[in-house]
Amino acid sequence: MTPEMENAFAAIRGEYGADSIRRVELMLEPGGGGPRHPLQQGAKWILPGLSPTPWHDPRGHPEPAPVVEALEAAHPAIKEELAAAWSGHREAFSGYEHYLTRQDDWQALYLYRGGGLVEESAGIVPTAYKVLDEFAVRMDKICPLLECHFSTLLPGASIAPHCDLWNFSINLHLAVDIPDGCGITVAGETRSWVEGKCLLFDYSFEHEAHNGGDRPRTCLLVDLWHPETTGPERQALTALISEIRRFMGPG
Structure with a gap:
């Protein structure tokens, strides 16, 4: 723990109580706060006490x-704007840079990244941007450590089995x-x-995906806080991961 982390944790305990971030502290102890599911072994951090679902x-x-509900209601407009972006603003898409790999056949158009909205996307995909801002960003539901993007798998592309970094955020997919x-x-x-519906899953569990179709597959991915985390825990986790990245870089 750096002095910056210690000070941040102390401030949170002072405001919310000595036990308010106990689960975060347990996560940092040897053994990661307890046993984990066999299919979560590849994750770096497991916050104890969250439902292993x-x-x-x-x-x-x-x-x-x-x-x-807001994303599903807006799906027709989101799909139309995505098609226009794919045909008219291809330069806005780039090979997706996952912490494990980079794939050119896995394209991404970012709406939220680096702790803030990507303002350039507001003019390209305005409906998705507006819904994200109103229902996720302003309401502090999006995990600021991660992102939101249109995820496009080209025909024949696949994503190899892997675990993401932690279990304290979960991944929402709108099938566009x-x-x-x-x-x-x-x-x-x-x-x-x-199409038009959402899936929600804990990506600390091993997962993979494929596109065996004849055209690109696109979902809108939103990294949300796990709903079983608390406000103080979210503050502590944001301070912790931000400080780790400051020293070690993303990942």
Whole structure:
């Protein structure tokens, strides 16, 4: 722990109580705060006490439910604007840089990155930008350590099995444009995207995806705080990961 982290944690304890970030402290102890699911072994950090649930009901938690409802209601406009962006603003897309790899057949158009909205995207995909801003960013539901982007897998592309960094945020997918032959597997269970609907899962569990269709597959991905984390924990985790990245770089 650096002095900056110690000071940040002390300030949070002083405001919310000595036990307010105990789970974060346990996560940092040897052993990571307790045993983890076998299919979470590849994750760097597991916050103890969160439900070890790979797939979540998108409307099953009060916090993310309004985001889900707003995105699904806006899907027709989001899909139309995505098509216009793909045909007329291809330069806005880039090869997605995952912390493990970079793939040119996995393209991304960012709406939120580096702790803030990507203002350039407001004029390219205005509906998605507006919904994200109103329902996720302003309401502090998006995890500022991560991002939101249109994720486009080109025909024949696949994402190899992997675990993401931690379990204290979860990944929301709005299925924007889905050809036949696509699927996503999380903790051994494979599901298909249904166009206009959302999937929600814990990506600390091993997961993979593929596009076996004849056109690009695009979802809008939003990294939200896990709904079982608390406000003080979110403050502590943001301070912790930000300080780690300052010293070691992203990852």
